[in-house]
Amino acid sequence: MKISGAQMVIEALIAENVDTVFGYPGGAIMNIYDEIYKQNSFKHILTRHEQAAVHAAEGYAKVSGKVGVAMITSGPGFTNAVTGLADAYMDSVPLVVISGQVPMSLIGTDAFQEIDAVGISRSCTKHNYLVTDAKDLPRVLKEAFYIASSGRPGPVHVDIPKDITAQIEVFDYSTPTHLETYKPTVKGNVRQIKKAVMAIKEAKRPLFYIGGGAINSNAAQEVRELVKMTGIPAVETFMARGTLRYDDPLLISMPGMHGSYAANMAMSETDLMISLGARFDDRVTGKLSEFAKHAKIIHVDVDPASISKIVKVDYPIVGDLRHVVKNMMEIASSVIEKERYEPWLESVEHFDKLHPLSYKEDSDKLKPQWVIQRVGELLGECANITTDVGQHQMWTAQFYPFSRPRQLISSGGLGTMGFGFPAAIGVKVADFERVSINITGDGSILMNIQELMTAVEKKIPVINIILNNNFLGMVRQWQTLFYDKRHSETDLSMQPDFVMLARSFGGIGYVVHTKEEFDAALNDAVEKNIVAMIDVRIDRFENVMPMVPSGGSLFNMMLEYKEK
Amino acid sequence: MEAVRRVISVVVLNEASVLSRITDLFSGRGYNITSLTVAPIPKSKYSRLTIVTSGSMRVIEQITKQLHKLIPVLKVIEHCDAVEKEMVLVKFSSDNSISDIETVCNAYNGKIVNAGDGFVIALVADESQRMDNFLDAIEHFHPKEIVRSGTVALER
Numbered sequence: 108m109k110i111s112g113a114q115m116v117i118e119a120l121i122a123e124n125v126d127t128v129f130g131y132p133g134g135a136i137m138n139i140y141d142e143i144y145k146q147n148s149f150k151h152i153l154t155r156h157e158q159a160a161v162h163a164a165e166g167y168a169k170v171s172g173k174v175g176v177a178m179i180t181s182g183p184g185f186t187n188a189v190t191g192l193a194d195a196y197m198d199s200v201p202l203v204v205i206s207g208q209v210p211m212s213l214i215g216t217d218a219f220q221e222i223d224a225v226g227i228s229r230s231c232t233k234h235n236y237l238v239t240d241a242k243d244l245p246r247v248l249k250e251a252f253y254i255a256s257s258g259r260p261g262p263v264h265v266d267i268p269k270d271i272t273a274q275i276e277v278f279d280y281s282t283p284t285h286l287e288t289y290k291p292t293v294k295g296n297v298r299q300i301k302k303a304v305m306a307i308k309e310a311k312r313p314l315f316y317i318g319g320g321a322i323n324s325n326a327a328q329e330v331r332e333l334v335k336m337t338g339i340p341a342v343e344t345f346m347a348r349g350t351l352r353y354d355d356p357l358l359i360s361m362p363g364m365h366g367s368y369a370a371n372m373a374m375s376e377t378d379l380m381i382s383l384g385a386r387f388d389d390r391v392t393g394k395l396s397e398f399a400k401h402a403k404i405i406h407v408d409v410d411p412a413s414i415s416k417i418v419k420v421d422y423p424i425v426g427d428l429r430h431v432v433k434n435m436m437e438i439a440s441s442v443i444e445k446e447r448y449e450p451w452l453e454s455v456e457h458f459d460k461l462h463p464l465s466y467k468e469d470s471d472k473l474k475p476q477w478v479i480q481r482v483g484e485l486l487g488e489c490a491n492i493t494t495d496v497g498q499h500q501m502w503t504a505q506f507y508p509f510s511r512p513r514q515l516i517s518s519g520g521l522g523t524m525g526f527g528f529p530a531a532i533g534v535k536v537a538d539f540e541r542v543s544i545n546i547t548g549d550g551s552i553l554m555n556i557q558e559l560m561t562a563v564e565k566k567i568p569v570i571n572i573i574l575n576n577n578f579l580g581m582v583r584q585w586q587t588l589f590y591d592k593r594h595s596e597t598d599l600s601m602q603p604d605f606v607m608l609a610r611s612f613g614g615i616g617y618v619v620h621t622k623e624e625f626d627a628a629l630n631d632a633v634e635k636n637i638v639a640m641i642d643v644r645i646d647r648f649e650n651v652m653p654m655v656p657s658g659g660s661l662f663n664m665m666l667e668y669k670e671k
Numbered sequence: 672m673e674a675v676r677r678v679i680s681v682v683v684l685n686e687a688s689v690l691s692r693i694t695d696l697f698s699g700r701g702y703n704i705t706s707l708t709v710a711p712i713p714k715s716k717y718s719r720l721t722i723v724t725s726g727s728m729r730v731i732e733q734i735t736k737q738l739h740k741l742i743p744v745l746k747v748i749e750h751c752d753a754v755e756k757e758m759v760l761v762k763f764s765s766d767n768s769i770s771d772i773e774t775v776c777n778a779y780n781g782k783i784v785n786a787g788d789g790f791v792i793a794l795v796a797d798e799s800q801r802m803d804n805f806l807d808a809i810e811h812f813h814p815k816e817i818v819r820s821g822t823v824a825l826e827r
């Protein structure tokens with residue numbers, strides 16, 4: 108079958124079972140958009156900014172585990188999408204992002220809307236391609252989907268010049284992908300796994316340190332079983348929230364800069380840290396020389412480069428987490444004695460009783476933590492939660508009762524403000540049955556506010572809960588603590604009327620000052636099932652606590668700080 | 672941690688922009704490149720790069736792992752016992768005593784490879800350290816131009 112390059116793109120997407128593409132058309136990608144117009148196999152969601160298209164594809168991918176697809180034009184279309192690519196790269200999100208490029212004959216001439224796209228995306232993608240012949244398109248697209256979703260997942264960028272999308276060539280998508288230079292490890296080394304389990308058997312104070320890899324490899328069920336079988340306490344990173352149920356008696360919340368006292372103390376006192384798909388991010392480890400000082404370390408990761416990158420590992424295991432955890436259970440079932448770790452578990456529980464995650468209620472002001480807990484009480488498992496970046500994000504991680512993997516969708520590694528709303532659109536498209544809630548701040552929400560139009564037009568009822576403190580809260584918190592309260596450019600007293608703003612796009616808005624008003628607004632928004640903005644006026648000076656100051660040791664936490 | 676010198680060979684698919692993937696990795700992650708040589712491997716679809724780098728043992732380990740992570744990379748060889756050579760071309764004015772230059776070149780297994788109107792060009796290929804010595808030895812001939820290649824290495 109001979110077809111055009113543009114038709115090949117459509118055929119490839121169909122062959123990959125893509126049901127949704129997020130994108131924004133433009134000059135260089137018009138041939139492909141012409142083919143999109145003619146087909147009925149997948150839907151296209153027009154976002155109102157290219158960055159949002161990529162974040163929406165990320166939300167779609169993160170909640171479903173499938174590859175997200177975004178499409179953009181050359182030049183500014185592409186550069187707008189770069190933040191999304193970088194975000195997906197940092198959080199290992201499987202994406203295929205297709206961009207138009209100026210025709211081959213114009214490449215290198217500073218043509219209109221020309222930019223060296225693959226040159227820019229090289230450092231923020233797992234892999235990228237500039238297609239210079241339509242003959243290569245079927246192979247390249249097939250490789251792109253394979254690379255994006257295998258091994259440590261990540262975004263793959265395919266840049267296609269306009270004349271290549273018009274070129275007529277044979278399309279054969281049946282040749283299996285064979286990459287001699289790319290063979291991700293799936294099975295872990297069994298001898299190494301045995302050694303690790305023996306180390307667990309010998310340990311007195313072992314601790315599971317669960318990372319985002321547990322979610323990416325769909326290993327949550329196995330990890331839950333392993334934790335239960337061994338009776339060893341576990342902490343989960345921000346990226347891993349929901350791997351264990353919030354009410355799992357062995358879950359000791361989240362470690363790190365805004366981790367719980369118990370989680371950070373457990374990280375500091377353990378004698379054997381069992382890292383399952385975590386990458387020892389600086390927001391988790393704090394001061395490295397003091398990190399897990401008494402511990403041997405087991406590190407399971409699909410990416411060999413993550414092992415011993417930050418912290419020297421004693422038992423490295425390269426492989427897909429799900430496989431490795433299954434192997435671990437087979438060996439552990441006959442050697443591990445739960446009772447051995449009971450005294451340790453008690454001391455960890457004692458830490459938790461000493462300083463549990465908490466906040467002080469105030470009769471006049473709404474506390475953000477209460478709002479998040481309340482969303483949890485009202486919606487719980489029925490909601491998928493996305494967040495933006497800042498204080499509200501940390502409060503969500505601390506206080507929402509996550510009960511399943513892929514329930515929290517957030518920008519962890521890159522920390523991209525403006526991620527939440529478009530991601531929530533992608534989440535809702537992929538999982539229409541559940542309520543899609545974006546918990547955001549008054550700073551973040553304005554960074555992709557134009558997506559109100561996308562959501563309203565396509566009837567994608569995302570509920571934005573703005574924890575509004577008229578501040579760029581997290582930065583203000585740092586300014587208060589480390590810059591002698593010089594609140595440089597973080598006061599956001601000047602704000603739009605969010606109710607009127609929502610209304611002007613065809614959504615619904617609420618302003619909330621009290622608990623009763625909040626309940627009424629959330630219930631109404633869920634019931635009406637339309638795009639909503641709930642402007643929740645919270646205590647302006649609430650801070651995220653506990654806090655390990657940047658570069659400090661995990662066990663040196665600030666537990667309380669009253670700003671006003 | 673103390674910095675060590677390492678010679679790393681990388682076998683990569685010979686395709687567009689593969690060299691930038693490697694150099695971007697080094698600059699993006701703050702690794703050093705002392706020298707880099709690249710040429711296609713005959714009768715194959717691969718090229719071979721030889722990179723001389725330095726860093727702490729942890730950095731060297733990361734370099735090899737990160738290189739291996741690049742999709743078009745087939746093989747990464749961290750050399751420990753290799754034959755290493757690099758090459759230098761030096762242009763001298765023929766005001767010098769040509770036989771004196773030749774004598775020094777001979778001592779370093781080199782020779783004069785070209786002579787023209789008022790100049791001669793000498794070629795020497797040897798280990799990096801020997802190359803430094805050679806360049807010291809010819810300094811008093813006031814070379815007009817020096818071109819030094821990167822290292823190539825082959826494990827014994």
